[in-house]
Structures are given as C-alpha cells and as structure tokens.
Amino acid sequence: MPGQVSNEQILFTRGVPAIEALPNHLLSECLQAALEGPDGKAVLQYGHNGGYLPLRQLLAEQYGATTDQVLVGNGSLHLQDILAGMLVKAGDVVFVEQPSYDRAIKTFRRRGARVIGIPLEHDGIDLAKLEQAIAQYKPVFMYVIPDFQNPAGVTTSTEKRQALVNLAERYNFWLLEDIPYRTLRYSGESLPLLRDFSKERVITISSFSKLISPALRVGYLVGPTSLVQQLTKLAEETILAPVLPTQAAVVEFHKRGYFASNLKNLKQLYSPRLAAIAQSLKTYLPEIPVAVPEGGFFISLTLPKQASNENIVAHAREAGLILTDGRDFFAEPLENEDADQGTRFVRLPFCALTPEQINEGVRRLATLLSK
C-alpha cells in the first residue's frame, strides 16, 4: 500500500543491489572453505598477481578464453581506470553511448581523454551518428554497455552489435563492452556478446557486484592476450595483487552451486520490481514514452521539453524523492546535438526498492511534472 511509504524518502539514486539479497551466510561459508582448505595459506600470501588462478580458470572457461586473457582486479571500475591509463594519451578521443555510466565518463576524462557521446536509441547506438563521429574523430576506444545499459536500460540489438564490431575493425579502435547486468535477464533471450563477433577488437569487462556482492569488489576483464599481459603488468605495478580471499570465495560460491541458486533468487526478487516500475510509469506518466527493459537495474525516461528549465533534482528532493542529476550521464555531445538533454534525463534504478516504494516514487515524480 502506498500509504505505508508516503512519508519516507524514496531513493532513485545509485544502482545498488537490494541489501536483503546479499548472501552473507553463503559467503561466510565460502570464505571459511577457502581459508580452511588446501589453498588456505596461499590465498593469504603474495602471488596470483593477475587474480586468483582458479577464478581466472573459471572465467576463461566461461568466456572461451585462455587464463592469460583474463585479469581479475578489485572491481571493474579500477580495471577501467588502469585500462584507460594504458590506452589513452592526453587529448585522445574516447566514444561512449549518450547517456553513459557517469563514473566511466569521469574516469576516462581523468586519464586525459576527450569523451564524446554518441546518441543512444532504443535498440543501441545511432549508427549513422557513430559513422559521422568516426569521420570527425579517431577514437582510441568506444565504451558500451550492451545489456540493460546504465543509465538508460537499453539493450543493443544483435544487428547493431555486429555493426559496431565491423566499424571497430574497419577503423581500428577498441570496443570496451561492460556487462555487469547481462546475467540479470528477467525475460527474453540473451543476445551475443560483442566478443562473440571479434576476440581481437573487443575487451569485455564485468564483475560480481550485481550478481553476488558489491563490496567483494571482484571485477574482471577478458581480452586479447598481449593487451591483457600488458595490463596485468600495469596492475601489478599499481596494486601488486588484488585481494585474494574474496576471489577464492567467489570460486567456492560457484563450486557449491550457490551462484546459480543466488541468481535465481535475485531474479525472483527483482523481476516484480521491474514490473512494478513499468506499471507505475504507465499509470502516472502515460504520456511519456518508456522502453521497458528485460533485465538489469535501470529504466529511464526523458521529460518533455517544457521541463527542461526546471531544476528537477532539487524539486524532487523537496518532494522526498532523491534523483541523480541527469547531466552526470552525458558526455560532450556531437555537433548539432542537444546539449541540454541531461537536464531532462531521469534514471530510475528499481532493484533496491520495494514495489510500494517504487509506486510512491513514480507518483511523486508525476506530481512534480504536473505542477
């Protein structure tokens, strides 16, 4: 009942897992097994600089790669950071989807990149605009989130995946695909990875933050051997080795079948939350077009033009609704693109809220807009 939540703040901010879904008891058991087992002292010692070898083996098998094509680090953001540090020279251009993950944009900029946003449509990047951008710039890499994109919720179609890879091969830039949400599909069928179209031009990054726990900070990267070797050396020089006991726990989590059962639980918890937000948007904001995703953490919308001059975030806060500033998700636009889209962009992460909180949150948002 909406009444139960009417006075509390509703946080449509960060894409965090539901706290009740974090498998602390199972992980406790897995950590115990890792530390009491035959590798118990090895996972506390120096070594395993590119990540705990059994985890690299598990991932290599999963991605049809060799272990020297897999690097495991302390979360995927840090892998993005050192990768950008390796690939980007000051002033180099990097493409991202527009909108894109705010922290990735920031990271690439901090490493010296000029970050250009290529408009994202309901089925992935606008290819005509990407070609236009390629004619103008020579990107070092393009960063994409093909499944249940952060922040838009969009999934790139198979055709556009193939086209992206073709362009990357023709114009010699890296494709960095970030797929932390991919496995959280509540309906429909998985599409191929970009990696499935080219193992030479694609670097795949993911993590267990959304699938097991964020604070484990177990992220990984799969790519061509020479690039991964170079990056592993740089990672060693930067952090020596990643934290190992937690990586060993992730291996145990798989071995014991907990990964599959936990994933099932997550889907059972999150799927009704996606249904709730889709329904609430239909109920309270029927005039705004929304593409409902088949998985992940996010749904997004673009408010009508007349809302563009309002300070949405501040007004929402007064109404007990906490939103992320939409502008954070927007990089430098292409020429002739609307530079103010961010002010009307709203990301709604739905996994850490109950259906009641979701309903109340969307109701408040609609009230704001009708003012």
Place this chain on the structure above:
Amino acid sequence: MPGQVSNEQILFTRGVPAIEALPNHLLSECLQAALEGPDGKAVLQYGHNGGYLPLRQLLAEQYGATTDQVLVGNGSLHLQDILAGMLVKAGDVVFVEQPSYDRAIKTFRRRGARVIGIPLEHDGIDLAKLEQAIAQYKPVFMYVIPDFQNPAGVTTSTEKRQALVNLAERYNFWLLEDIPYRTLRYSGESLPLLRDFSKERVITISSFSKLISPALRVGYLVGPTSLVQQLTKLAEETILAPVLPTQAAVVEFHKRGYFASNLKNLKQLYSPRLAAIAQSLKTYLPEIPVAVPEGGFFISLTLPKQASNENIVAHAREAGLILTDGRDFFAEPLENEDADQGTRFVRLPFCALTPEQINEGVRRLATLLSK
C-alpha cells in the same frame, strides 16, 4: 644442518612473510564473525568508500587522529599511487632515500615525477646531502621508510626524524612515511613516528600485509583532514570502495586479541632468523661491514668495489641463489654521487627462510665473492 638445503634454490628476493605464519584459521573465524554478525550484509554492500568505518575508528584511535584523517584502501601501494597521482605534476621532483623501495620509485615515476635519491646512512638520511638537494630542487614530497627500511634495513635515529620534519616544515614539502615493518621490532625500543613531530607535514602510510596477511591488501593512510578528504574523493572515483569483508575481518582480528598473539608469534619466528643471518654474515663475510637491524624483514650489504663489474644476480643464479637486482632500489643520484652503487648492493630478506636456508644462502654468496 646446511646439508639439508644444499641442493635447493635459496630465494633472497621479495620481502614476503613466512607462509607458515599466515593465520588462515584465525582469519576464517574473523571473516565468519564479520559476515554472520549485525553488519554482515552492510560489509557486502556499497558504502564505506573511505574504508570500513570501524577499522578507520580503530586506526584513528591508534594514531591519535580523527576518522576523517584515515583512509583505508586495497594495500598501501595503491594509496601511494593515488597520492602521487594527486600531488605530482609531470616533471615535479620527489626525494627518496637512496636506496629505496623499488615499487615506490616506479610508482612515483609512472605518475610523472623525477625521483632523486638522497644517500642513506646507518642512522637515516645524510642530512647535509639532503640540504644540498633542497638547495638544488624543490621536492613535492620526500618518501621515507624510517623503521627497518626496505631495502637497507636501516632505522632513522630520533634526531634525524626531528631534523627531517624541520626541513619539511621550513621548505614546504610533504613527508610521506611508510611504516609497514615498524611493529615487527625484535629488540630495542620504538622511536617516535615522524607524525609525532608534525601532524601537518607528515602523511603516514602502513598496512597489515606484514602483520596479518599480504593478500588481504588492507593498507591505510593517516594525514591532515583536507588532504585525506581530497584523496578519499579520488579513491572513490578510482575504485568506488575498497574490498570490505577483509577489512571487517581485520577489525575482528583486533577485537578478539588475535592481533597481539599473532604479532608475538611472528616475532618468535622471525627473531631467530635475524640472528641467523647476522651470524652467517659474520661467519662467511666478516670483512664486509653490516648494520644489523632490530626488526623488520631486511638486512643489506654493499659488496667491495672490485665486485662492481660483475653481474652479481646472474652469477648468484648459477649458484642456486636468487637475488633481486640491486639497481632496482636506486633512483637518480645526486651530483657527484656514485651512479653504480646499485650493482654492488645486495638486499637479503630473511623472514621467509629457515635459519638453515639462510646459512646456506650466505655461504653461497661468500663463495661467489671469493672467486
């Protein structure tokens, strides 16, 4: 008996803890307590971006600081990396002791610094040469390891600590004191921290790698509030948050009194190893002057001039003795300083070897030199 080890390789290379000393059972218990306790889900969730708050509180108390003066990260090397990223602009000068920790020299260089080595004496830096260097350069910071220095084993005297801080205050540079070995004192009394002379000009870095386990990668930094706040923001942008369950385990490790008992065990294990290496050097290399440390992981020596042209590392390898290339520990020398000292410098980490291995290793080294 030396005979027992005569055919195996002796690794006088990295400063690693003895594997048998890694407290895997105790840590397993602590991780379990952390994950099954009231904070069990919170230590798996996003949040605690500057480190697990109870650990920051514990360290703040230990160092007479406030929690916002403490940042906990994934190992101290990464904290050195982001600190250098924050403080160093391309071409800036950084001072280190000559010799110094090879990875620190590399890190500062990768962040754009020109790294100048100030000669280290048996009681700390050569102050006259430091003053000469200050007259010539304007360092952003000076990096020192005042206790049981890596690689030399030297401990800086109280007088020189005070003098260093005076110079840092007078000439406005940061002092970065790295103290991972400080607590491993086998005899004698602890000297004051540099921090004890100035909380405004000193940044203290340390970790639990040598005191509990390296692969926990729990490192921390204590410094002035404004600097730590800036650095915490940069850390969040780089890694989001550090790995938390391991930090929560470190808190439990203290709460249960395991830190004290484990430290006692480490000293009981390592102290005879220090005695063994001191005795072996006296026996086999009596003509080479050696300063025996009162703690830590390292003892070092400088071979006589006539050894300078030999490729010590390669010859040692043939004799089954693995050494680190001494040149790695040397930064750019001051004018008129010997640029080839590194070729004659030998670091001997003694904690991960038995007294028998130590004796045999030093015997082999002596044989090499008598050739």
